[in-house]
Amino acid sequence: MSPGILSQAEIDALLSTLPVDETIAPAVEPGTTPRAVKPYDFRRPDKFSKDQLRTLQVLHENFARRASSVLAAYLRTVVQVSLVSIEQESFGEFIQHLSSPAILHVVEMAPLPGRAILETSPDVALAMLDRMLGGFGRSLGQARELTDVEVSLLESVIHHELTCLSEAWANVASLTPKVVDVTFSAQFLQVALSTDVTISILFEVKMGDCIGTLRICIPYNTLEPVTSQLNAQVWLAASRRGLPPDQAESLRRQLSRVRVPLVVHLGSAHLSVGDLLALQVGDVITLEKGTEEELDVLVGNEQRFRARPGTLGKHMAARITSVVKEGSLDNAW
Numbered sequence: 001m002s003p004g005i006l007s008q009a010e011i012d013a014l015l016s017t018l019p020v021d022e023t024i025a026p027a028v029e030p031g032t033t034p035r036a037v038k039p040y041d042f043r044r045p046d047k048f049s050k051d052q053l054r055t056l057q058v059l060h061e062n063f064a065r066r067a068s069s070v071l072a073a074y075l076r077t078v079v080q081v082s083l084v085s086i087e088q089e090s091f092g093e094f095i096q097h098l099s100s101p102a103i104l105h106v107v108e109m110a111p112l113p114g115r116a117i118l119e120t121s122p123d124v125a126l127a128m129l130d131r132m133l134g135g136f137g138r139s140l141g142q143a144r145e146l147t148d149v150e151v152s153l154l155e156s157v158i159h160h161e162l163t164c165l166s167e168a169w170a171n172v173a174s175l176t177p178k179v180v181d182v183t184f185s186a187q188f189l190q191v192a193l194s195t196d197v198t199i200s201i202l203f204e205v206k207m208g209d210c211i212g213t214l215r216i217c218i219p220y221n222t223l224e225p226v227t228s229q230l231n232a233q234v235w236l237a238a239s240r241r242g243l244p245p246d247q248a249e250s251l252r253r254q255l256s257r258v259r260v261p262l263v264v265h266l267g268s269a270h271l272s273v274g275d276l277l278a279l280q281v282g283d284v285i286t287l288e289k290g291t292e293e294e295l296d297v298l299v300g301n302e303q304r305f306r307a308r309p310g311t312l313g314k315h316m317a318a319r320i321t322s323v324v325k326e327g328s329l330d331n332a333w
Contacts, residue, residue: 063168092194114222124212139210
């Protein structure tokens with residue numbers, strides 16, 4: 001055997017002297033801090049950066065606020081939509097999280113390629129349908145698939161939700177989401193491969209005593225054309241430009257349908273309890289205001305106008321004489 005070369009027996013003898021449970025740590029240069037090791041799953045590569053996820057969170061918090069007000073006005077009851085979580089996961093994992101039965105609307109996100117999924121929990125959908133049909137919007141307590149008539153009725157609610165989604169995304173991309181299919185089983189979904197990365201946005205929906213979920217799933221391939229726009233700088237710069245004309249007009253139309261109470265304050269009088277109990281038909285109560293004085297007109301319990309009393313045909317009326325300027329509301333209730 002050549003000098004300086006160990007035999008196999010000598011190598012085994014040296015290795016046997018080492019402790020069995022000793023871990024050999026990598027060499028670290030003096031004065032440096034070891035870097036933390038982050039595990040990486042090559043089967044689930046990260047497609048969205050932290051900045052993009054934060055921008056998506058802001059967008060869909062905006063969607064939740066819009067959906068809360070729009071659905072409350074449409075269903076005429078208190079509806080609260082709040083963002084719970086936003087995560088990137090594979091399409092196969094999204095399928096595993098679906099409830100059974102599930103109400104799944106396949107949505108085109110034109111002009112973006114591909115399709116997204118809007119999942120509504122049956123409890124919330126049935127409560128909304130109950131409210132639309134004149135009920136109190138209560139949970140039926142038993143989830144089931146919808147009938148064809150119920151699917152058609154639910155389309156109006158989904159249309160309002162997609163409108164809110166389009167408005168929330170307006171500062172990033174001009175989207176025109178449209179429902180192209182409705183299904184109750186995940187096996188019929190052909191939106192992405194099971195290994196494709198998606199962004200899954202989960203919302204909690206409260207309506208009366210009913211609590212359910214709303215989930216939006218968008219594949220990365222669909223959002224890839226606008227990923228460069230998903231950063232805070234672009235979003236804030238676009239938000240400062242104001243609403244586009246079509247959205248401003250849509251907002252005006254929605255506000256024009258809002259009803260507010262309007263009250264003409266004729267005046268007041270001080271009566272004792274005895275005088276109040278002694279009132280009979282034909283008695284006259286003298287108010288502190290004269291017939292020639294202007295009356296206060298209150299909109300939403302705040303004084304906004306002044307008017308004079310009169311009649312219009314056989315009806316009592318009030319003619320607006322002036323507008324109360326901001327900061328001079330002196331007789332608000």
